[in-house]
Amino acid sequence: MAEPLLKVRNLKTYFISKHSQVKAVDGVDFEVQPGKVLGIVGESGSGKSMTSLSLMRLVPGPQGRIVEGEVTFEGTDLLKLTERQMSDVRGNRMGMIFQEPMTALNPVLKVGEQIGEVLIRHRKLSKAEAKKQSIGLLRSVGFPRAEQIVDEYPHQLSGGMRQRAMIAMAMACQPKLLIADEPTTALDVTIQAQVLDLMKSLKNKNGTAIILITHDLGVIAEMADDVVVMYGGQVVESATADAVFDDPLHPYTKALMESIPVIDQDRDRLASIPGTVPSAANFPSGCRFAPRCTLAQESCHQKMPELRELKPGHYVRCDLV
Amino acid sequence: MKRKSTLFTAAAVMTLSALFAGYSGGIGVADAATAHRSPVTNGGTMVQTFPTAFGLNFIPFLSTSAYTAAATSYSFDSILRFNRNDQVSADIVNKWWTSPDKKTYYFQINPKARWSNGMYITTGDVKLGVDWLLSKSYNVTDGGSYGYLLSNVVGVPSSGYLPDGQTPSGFKILGPREFSVTLQHADAAALPANLVAITPLPTYILGKIPMSQWKGTPFDRHPWIGSGPFITTSIVPGQSITQKANPYYVLGAPHIAQNVWKVISTDVVNGDLASGQVTMAAIHAIDVAQMKKVPNLNINVVPSNGFQYLGWRLNNATYGSVFSQATFRQAVEYAINRPAMVKALYAGYGTLENGPLPPINFWYNKSLNTYPYDPAKANALLNSIGMKIGAGGWRTMPNGQPFTPTLTISSGDTTIQRQADFIQSFLQAVHINLKINPPINFNTILTQLNSDSNGKQPIQAFLLGWSLSNDPDPRGLWRSTDNLNIVTIDWTNPKDPAIQLNDKLIHESHGKAAYNINYRIATLNKWQALLNQQLPENFLFDANNVTAYNKNLHGVVFTPYGNLDPQKWWLSTGN
Amino acid sequence: MTSYVIRRLLGLIPTLFIITVIVFSLMHLMPGNAFQALIGLNPHIKDAAKVIAQRTANAGLNLSWPQQYVNWIVNLLHGNLGTSFEFQEPVTTLIGIALPNTVTLALTAELIILIIGIPVGVFQANRVNKGFDISTSLVAVFLYSVPGFVFALFLIFLFSFTLNWLPSMGTVTAAVPWSGDLGDRIQHLILPATTLALPSVAYYTRLMRANTLQVFFQDYVRTARAKGLRSTRVLFRHVLRNAIIPITTQFGFDIGGLVGGAVILEQIFTWPGMGELTINANLNRDYPVILATTLIFAVMVLLGNLFADILLASMDPRVRYN
């Protein structure tokens, strides 16, 4: 494998207040290869969104804090940069799109301005040039009447249009890495497909690597080259997409797979995982999945399993497999 | 303590004395000792104050506020003035005499009398002043209320006014500087109470404008020439009037170059005095002790020419039978510890009043009963009219009915409210169960007083005050037929022999015989003694005029009738 | 836009109508009028009761009140607000002097409020619960707690009497004509406008702080940061631009309120504005002036509301004119 574009080592993001310490991200490791799609999957509360925000250093302060780890992007540790240096990376070499296109766009600024300001910031374009490029960008994400859209406000656009505008914004500077945090969750199914296709084509065109964060295994199956499965703030399994889908090793991953409806199989009912994701404020002492794991043994409740490389490139955090 | 107190008395102050506020005289109160220490210097700016905004009309007699009248009185002199002994003395007119039948007055204008632009004042200017006071425009359209000054002149119809520009036949021009005024009836008070106030107006300006248009003309908004010591140079509505010395002033050019009237809230005026931004201002008596500590200020206290009283509606349907007995009112007078009230309300800077004229007045009868505080005597008097102490320790009506009179006071005036509280406590001490009504708007009180002919209005007792004019002429207020008597005193029962005597004495005090000053004094003394004994209202006291002024101001003549002779004042530099 | 404003202006008419009708009827339930004081206490008017009746009749006060109201409206449409009973001057003259002064004072105060309130509120939100935030919040509550006239006296004492920096009365220096120069006028404005502004500064600071805090945690602010925008641009273009919207609305609502709030301060600072005129007219039952001042206050408040709506519509593209 080539030198990875992004290398995350032992990332820990905690929420620290007077009364409690919440380990939202607790020692995460993964890598993203240039031009590839890494899917991060897990239920809500598994720490995947907080991981992505940590990569951008956008963890909501003042309680949220990256306490440990390394995030090496194109050879530099992002966590060691000053806020000013970091802001040169954001939107420029790393772009990000968010789950809620309804709220992620500023309601009082024109779409064109919101895209253009990235270009003005990082490409030092003039306002006029920025607007021209914004129109081009909007067209490239599939707006036929881009000249009008630049002068419209977000509330005048539909949800899918907004998400495409978001993508245009994130892709404006042709970043090396795009972090997409649940980009399709809030959209209709048909629109979801459009958006995913768009991301795919942009990836192919620009060679942008993507971190795709989702709880939707279907999306992962369609998009991802590599997959990281997160649970309770930790990576429980990581491998290529094929490996994960063909041969899931972790009981949690297996359970997730069970719960996918498969059209050509005639199953009586979908499997679901009993129980809920434990609160980050009070994780169990042993394996964090143990309380919900059908296979759990006594030892699972005692000791936290290590992330082991069971097969080449296939890591699992379970002592039973 | 607050500006509201001005509200209460403002109306009363305006009517009886405002006219004379600036150019009246009285018994002299000497200037501060510093006056003669250094030689007089010319120049400088003096700042005086009004507590609230002034009106917009500056043509004499047209002003609707006391403050505008004060400023106007600096710019326009009348034909005669009062000196510090309250005697009529020369001003624009320097010689005057009467015909043997005392009906015609002859006047001669001082040959040096000029307008501030140097033009001489002529009888034509006086005539314009007379025409103006008697014009229909002034009296009817503009609602002017000083036409009465000339209503006794021959040729003035009973309506009190003439068509615009028409001169009454009683006014005659005898030469460029000589004129005469002939009256319908001889009247001893005519000169000091009325004719002194005739004010020459500049014919060459106002003579060209129809009187119906005077109000609101540029000259009315800002009169740029005048005959008084200070001529207005600029007016900022609602806040200031700037006046400069009149070099041609008939009584001598003023030493001070500029006089500024500023509207300054009474809440901050003390600070302006202390910081030197105001040269002279009236202050509250209660602040005297603190203001005496301010190093750059002198304080002057003179008694005022006025009185405050506790009135009773003598015709009240419920308690009139008690109120109308002089013995009851005498008992009240004894029951109230007036020195203590003066001490509490005015820090001692007040004067007790025992009759309709204040002790400071030239005409005051010095042998009046002073009604010293004597609750025992009050109790005895109340017992003597059959008001027994009944259940609960309160006196009843002679017929045994409960006696709980109410005192009505105006809202927004804490001094009046305090006064009421004190009176209540003193009357309660002699077992009179006086109740104080919640304070109400002054206008409402006036309305109730005005429409109280049947005694059915809720008002039973009330507190009011008057400022008086220089001449002690009681007409207008004290005769049983005078409207103000009906409204504010209520001593009007024509069957009461005391009231008949009152009317008779008032009539005699200004008849032909009264041209003899000793006769007039004797009559007025008798009249004062009558009121002192009858107490148609319970005379209380009046607050003294307390003036704080900068130590660099010299030559001011403080009198009960105003601060006289501004042309003689001067400012020392480098204080 | 224009048609919207016109429609809104027409919409004010019924409200104004009801207000004037209520004031009109209340006034006629009150006993007494200004003539009572003017004439009733003049010793030299022979037949005061008759003169009062005459004046009352001349002023049209003996008509039935619907008739008086109609007369008043007809005169109003001719630009005539009547003649003050007390000053015997056209009400328009009195208001012509008072209104500009009051408006100047209120607008200056608004300016001070915005200039201080917005930055301080944003700064507080930026350092929430830090020393600056807590200390300024305490000061703000203190400013809000102490009645304005107490501040007025304190500021006069400090800046006018002790330091002698600023004048304590009027709108211009006495000797300067009414058209005094701008510097002189500004000097005179500082103390009264500051005093008038102080309680509202406190209120706006609080409001701004709360708004900013709320906006800080909006998704689009995170988006803006994810785009790598500098923190100043995030703050001004994204946070402030949104946080300020409710402030502008409040601002419009407050214009009318500030004019009313100036009543007491105008007396202390001898600011010849609507305050003195209003209080005086009310105490003396000077009906034409009461009606005119009521009308003007109402118009100010309503125009303020309208202004707020227009501002809101121009600042928030989600709001449409309808």
Next chain:
Amino acid sequence: MAASVVSKAGVKSGGTVVKGKPPSRLAFERFMRNPLAVAGAIILLAIIFITVGAPLFTHYSPSVIDIMNTNAPPSAAHPLGTDPSGYDNLARLLYGGRVDLTVAFSAGVMTLVIGTIYGGISGYFGGWIDNLMMRFVDVMLNFPFVVFILFLEAVFNTSGELLLITVVVLTSWPASGRFMRGVFIQLRQQDFVIGATTIGAGAWRTIFRHMLPNTVGTLSVLVSFAVAGYVGLEAALTFIGLGLPLSVASWGGMLSEASNYTAMTTQPYLWLPPAIMIVLTILSVNFIGDGLRDAFDPQMRS
């Protein structure tokens, strides 16, 4: 492409769920953890205690004059001196709070009750009801306060505490009514209200059971400002002579009596105590308001 069904189960479990505690109890606990709010509550209770229990602290009556002992500086017998009527200033200070607190809290309660009901109805129903109700609010908001006071004074031939409270009550509600309408309009569009309506909850139940609890934060701020505003108002009205008569002791009255240059510079014992009481009252009400808002609406805390 596979549809996503996964993990919708058991999603809503983000925060700490402490079982068995109703929200009001939680709010109370959060309130009690806020030191400023607790301090505010203690101060306010203390102020109420000393005003209600005034006779415990002074044997002077606030309405008995002593003409022989007026304008006295502080002494052992009169720790804050006496005023120009000979009233004991300490007694007036202690008893005076009753009026201020009554006026302020009646304003606060009216703001709360009428504002919420009126704004709630107007905002919830919308349409012509809303339009009509808001026009009425416009009228009331524009209504000149001074005219109102003078009118009531003239017609009922009285002045004083009751009149002041009446006027305050009559004029305090429209602003909050309009404000609360805005809040309710916002709430109306929120999921839980739409939810409540769709499951057939009646209008009243929706307004009071579902919407009202969500306005507590806003209301507490409104009320704290209303209370603060009306303590100041009482002082201001007395200052221009439209407030309480002298016979009724109040902090505002004491403050306005001492608001002149001489008293401000030389007699701090006249104005400082009432000023401190007013500031303390308003401060504590504000802190309580902040605390309530944070307690009921934890998202608002940063």
